[in-house]
Amino acid sequence: MDAEDALDEAGPCGLSVCILASGSKGNAIYVSDGATSLLVDAGLSGIDIQRRMEWAGLCPERLSAIVVSHEHSDHIRGVGVLSRRYKLPVYISPDTLKAAGNQMGRLHDIRPFHIGRSFAINDLALHPFATSHDAQDPAGFTISRNGQKVGIATDLGVATGMVRQHLQDCTLLVLEANHDPDMLVNGPYPWPLKQRIKSRNGHLSNEDSGHLLAEIQHDGLCHVILAHLSETNNTPEKALDTVERALGGAARSFQIHVACQERCGSLLILK
Numbered sequence: 374m375d376a377e378d379a380l381d382e383a384g385p386c387g388l389s390v391c392i393l394a395s396g397s398k399g400n401a402i403y404v405s406d407g408a409t410s411l412l413v414d415a416g417l418s419g420i421d422i423q424r425r426m427e428w429a430g431l432c433p434e435r436l437s438a439i440v441v442s443h444e445h446s447d448h449i450r451g452v453g454v455l456s457r458r459y460k461l462p463v464y465i466s467p468d469t470l471k472a473a474g475n476q477m478g479r480l481h482d483i484r485p486f487h488i489g490r491s492f493a494i495n496d497l498a499l500h501p502f503a504t505s506h507d508a509q510d511p512a513g514f515t516i517s518r519n520g521q522k523v524g525i526a527t528d529l530g531v532a533t534g535m536v537r538q539h540l541q542d543c544t545l546l547v548l549e550a551n552h553d554p555d556m557l558v559n560g561p562y563p564w565p566l567k568q569r570i571k572s573r574n575g576h577l578s579n580e581d582s583g584h585l586l587a588e589i590q591h592d593g594l595c596h597v598i599l600a601h602l603s604e605t606n607n608t609p610e611k612a613l614d615t616v617e618r619a620l621g622g623a624a625r626s627f628q629i630h631v632a633c634q635e636r637c638g639s640l641l642i643l644k
């Protein structure tokens with residue numbers, strides 16, 4: 374039985390999430406309620422996303438839509454190909470669409486959304502919220518169904534009050550833990566790039582990610598996936614250790630996973 378048959382047997386109610394890729398070379402997150410399946414970003418090539426879905430036992434033909442967070446190529450590289458190949462509508466903010474220029478080519482169907490305004494894709498309720506990142510109109514998302522809530526916040530320089538507010542009460546969180554500040558400062562990147570990453574419009578450090586998580590953790594949180602790790606300025610062990618330290622030793626309700634650039638993660642099914 375493949376993963377989607379297992380989901381069918383469970384019935385179209387619990388949300389499931391699979392990180393297909395995460396990092397500066399490409400990002401794609403699969404979210405499904407069994408009946409409606411989305412990709413939040415498609416930043417690998419179309420064929421690579423298709424392959425990773427197949428590895429995970431997921432069927433690209435059963436996708437319902439692609440939702441785009443911002444126009445950086447590590448988030449949109451495969452959007453056009455997948456939209457055309459599988460006739461998928463693409464939910465995207467008008468400013469992001471404009472900023473993407475011709476990077477995506479023709480899209481099968483464009484469904485504009487506006488940051489701060491909720492919208493639905495079948496039974497999935499999405500809320501795009503503003504993030505602090507050097508893109509035209511960058512968004513994080515919450516995706517809710519039947520009391521379960523998935524929060525996605527990668528590509529943010531700082532966790533603003535609004536981000537914290539939106540990420541409260543999540544059942545599953547995908548949270549950026551981009552870099553270890555010492556590795557970044559002492560690493561090989563040119564100084565302007567180091568400054569960009571550290572800035573309010575750059576990427577969230579392991580420390581900041583840990584502090585945010587310590588603040589918003591609650592008993593209903595089941596899974597946290599640390600994501601968009603730098604391959605140059607971070608290691609999965611450092612990200613995990615730093616976040617664990619910020620959380621202290623107290624008992625907790627959730628598991629922490631670390632997303633990876635080179636292979637897809639496991640399919641997490643919320644009960």
Ligand SMILES: [Zn+2]
Binds near residue numbers: 400445447448528601
């Ligand atoms: Zn990115």
Ligand SMILES: [Zn+2]
Binds near residue numbers: 443445506508528
């Ligand atoms: Zn970005």
